[in-house]
Amino acid sequence: MPGEASAPVVILVRPQLGENIGAVARAMMNTGLSELRLVAPRDGWPNPAAWPMASGAEVLLEEAALHENLEVAVGDLNRLYATTARDRDLVKWIATPRQAAADIRAATARGGRVGLLFGAERTGLTSDELAMADTLVTVPLNPDHASLNLAQAVLILGYEWWQAAEAGPALHLHHGGSEPAPLSQLTDFMTRLEHALEEEGFFRTPQQKPHMVRNLQSFFARGRPTEQEIRTLHGVVSALRGLRRKRD
Amino acid sequence: MPGEASAPVVILVRPQLGENIGAVARAMMNTGLSELRLVAPRDGWPNPAAWPMASGAEVLLEEAALHENLEVAVGDLNRLYATTARDRDLVKWIATPRQAAADIRAATARGGRVGLLFGAERTGLTSDELAMADTLVTVPLNPDHASLNLAQAVLILGYEWWQAAEAGPALHLHHGGSEPAPLSQLTDFMTRLEHALEEEGFFRTPQQKPHMVRNLQSFFARGRPTEQEIRTLHGVVSALRGLRRKRD
Numbered sequence: 001m002p003g004e005a006s007a008p009v010v011i012l013v014r015p016q017l018g019e020n021i022g023a024v025a026r027a028m029m030n031t032g033l034s035e036l037r038l039v040a041p042r043d044g045w046p047n048p049a050a051w052p053m054a055s056g057a058e059v060l061l062e063e064a065a066l067h068e069n070l071e072v073a074v075g076d077l078n079r080l081y082a083t084t085a086r087d088r089d090l091v092k093w094i095a096t097p098r099q100a101a102a103d104i105r106a107a108t109a110r111g112g113r114v115g116l117l118f119g120a121e122r123t124g125l126t127s128d129e130l131a132m133a134d135t136l137v138t139v140p141l142n143p144d145h146a147s148l149n150l151a152q153a154v155l156i157l158g159y160e161w162w163q164a165a166e167a168g169p170a171l172h173l174h175h176g177g178s179e180p181a182p183l184s185q186l187t188d189f190m191t192r193l194e195h196a197l198e199e200e201g202f203f204r205t206p207q208q209k210p211h212m213v214r215n216l217q218s219f220f221a222r223g224r225p226t227e228q229e230i231r232t233l234h235g236v237v238s239a240l241r242g243l244r245r246k247r248d
Numbered sequence: 249m250p251g252e253a254s255a256p257v258v259i260l261v262r263p264q265l266g267e268n269i270g271a272v273a274r275a276m277m278n279t280g281l282s283e284l285r286l287v288a289p290r291d292g293w294p295n296p297a298a299w300p301m302a303s304g305a306e307v308l309l310e311e312a313a314l315h316e317n318l319e320v321a322v323g324d325l326n327r328l329y330a331t332t333a334r335d336r337d338l339v340k341w342i343a344t345p346r347q348a349a350a351d352i353r354a355a356t357a358r359g360g361r362v363g364l365l366f367g368a369e370r371t372g373l374t375s376d377e378l379a380m381a382d383t384l385v386t387v388p389l390n391p392d393h394a395s396l397n398l399a400q401a402v403l404i405l406g407y408e409w410w411q412a413a414e415a416g417p418a419l420h421l422h423h424g425g426s427e428p429a430p431l432s433q434l435t436d437f438m439t440r441l442e443h444a445l446e447e448e449g450f451f452r453t454p455q456q457k458p459h460m461v462r463n464l465q466s467f468f469a470r471g472r473p474t475e476q477e478i479r480t481l482h483g484v485v486s487a488l489r490g491l492r493r494k495r496d
Binding site for chain 1: 394
């Protein structure tokens, strides 16, 4: 039965119009998604403009969680799928909504929690935000006219997720029985790595740093590390920084 | 390549809000559908409220055809798929959008022309209108909250049609190389049959007639008759009415 606790969480980053947030709630309710998180909505929250568009999905608005930044909003999730209409220069897994839905069903069947990330109207997600996701989702559409509004993008992803319930377990990457770690662990690791690199003079100029950090973030997120792997990565950083040498 | 002349025609029956017609045009453009027909739009046509919602799909509004009734609007089409959220008492083929998309691709690959029929906001299609379709399409959604707005319903059907381009030819009913006849031929036959039945006293009371006509229409549309079969059906009616006897 879809619509249960394992359903993906919808995260709207910097949504602008309250009407669109309401329409997203309706599309979520249509497709059995029930948890909405808002990151820094432009007009604050709660926004009365959202309610008339929800058409029966008001409860999702009432229970929506408000966050100031994306890192906190997704810290408890194991995987993050980000929708984007544009090709980016990031090296990422790219999935259609159908492929993503099968993947999500397989992940949640093993107990993982998944987030679907949607950017602001018009501007979408920044490269830094996309870099946090482990998979980018691109909806196959008329390439000359591929722009969907926010609620339509949520509807297509939700519809595919709902449909995938009937398809049964999908092929999935084998993780040796271990799900990717909660994203907060990856964020902590990335923060540590960034500071370490800064201390080591890795970022030649301040101008280069954001781009380099983003590419690193994208690489590590793409690998979908497990908790064990993150421990290993920490060990690698410690080792490389010579902490082991100091202990000798 | 999707988006070509074989794309299904979208037919909106008694649409109410111009804004929704504009949003439908946008969803059509997103998914490579290019021909829009309007049957008796409530606020007349052209309706200036449609244009701001079209977001780049204005050309579809400019080229939209206006019809006074559904029979004329679909007369040149070979198959008609009608969307409905509710179960009806009609005996019909029922398809998901994905099944319908595969079916439509197979039909148009053999040269048939297909229509997608959408009813008015809130009220949907009447039973008489549904009876004209050979297949009903129901979108699998949360059964407690299955109501989509007009543009979202068009988007889902268009999205599946666009996606089906990549899936290759689907299994399909074998018609012996012959497509179902243009619907105008079926309508002519049904009109003749109805008059014949009336003359024969088939409809016991005026109250019963609409229901009985609808069920007959539904039955004949479900069979998707070819031109040869319609000729045969005419022959059957003639025969049953004793025209042959008179010639003897």
